[in-house]
Amino acid sequence: MTILLQVPTTSASAVADSTANAANGAATVTQSLGLFDLVAKGGWVMVPIAFLFFATLYLIIERLILIRKQSHIDEGFVDNVKDMLLQGNIKSAESFCKNQRNAVGRVFEKAVGRVGVASNKEIEGTIETVGQIEIARMERNLGYLGVIAGIAPMLGFIGTISGIIRIFYDISLSDNISVGIIAGGLYEKMITSGGGLIVGVIAYTGYHLLNMNIERFTLKLEMAAFDFMEVLQKPTETARVR
Structure with a gap:
């Protein structure tokens, strides 16, 4: 017992x-099974995807800082320029614009410098030309974000497809169709697709958000240019300036 x-x-x-x-x-x-383990299991394709990820972060941060700095317009900037022009202080207005050290300041510095020596139409053309140059500077390197948004997901799919091909090739050699072997190899290769899609989404979002900031700056610049040209087009005020 x-x-x-x-x-x-x-x-x-x-x-x-x-x-x-x-x-x-x-x-x-x-x-x-942490993040770095998953990335390591993705294979060699994760190396270019990781490079594109860090390049995307750098481009977004660098462009965002530059656009915010260059597109800033001080409150009352245009009014101060208008007052100086109405008082005939063209040199003071030009120096005031130069001291702004941003895109708007450079645009109006060129425009003020032509007051009294060029027609209103020519001054308006100067504002448009210099404004386009400043906008092009803000848009520099944004095209790379668009390229990354298209390339990163494709790299991920390439890694997944090559991994699937390898899995079935190994099965054909061993004649061993095991769910564990297929699932284990497949989830590792799907990591590349997930990584590529994540990088692509970040690049795509950053590209359009930065473009939205540039469009807002363009609108503010057009409004400021309209107020500036309105002063020059008034006969009495134009006479005082000249």
Whole structure:
């Protein structure tokens, strides 16, 4: 009776230990599957995708800082320029614009410099030309974001397809169709598709958000130019300026 009672006790203990070990093993596997492990399992395709990711972050941050700095217009800037022109202080107005050290200041510096020596039509053309140059400077390197938005997902798909081809090639050599082998290899190769799509979405979003900021600046510049030209087109005020 003593032996019979001890056997189930030992068996239950072994089952409990086995269950605990399995749970600990599963927890260990789950904990070890981190972000860097997933990236490493993606293969060589993750190297160019990682490069595109860091390039995307750099371009977005660099352009965002520049656009915000160059598109800033101080409140009352145009009014101050108009007052100086109405008082005949063309040199003061030109210096005031130069001290702004941004895109709007450079645009109006060129325009003010032509007051009194060029017609209103020519001054308006100067504002338009210099404004286009400043906008082109803001848009510099934005095209790379558009390219990355298209290339990164395709790189991810290339990595996935090449991985799937490799999986089925290995199956054909071993004649062993195992769900574990297929699923294990397939999830690793799908990482490249996920990584490429993430980079593509970031680049696509950054590209359009930066363009939206440039469009807002363009609108503010057009409004400021309209107010500036309105002063020059008034006969009495134009006479004072000249």
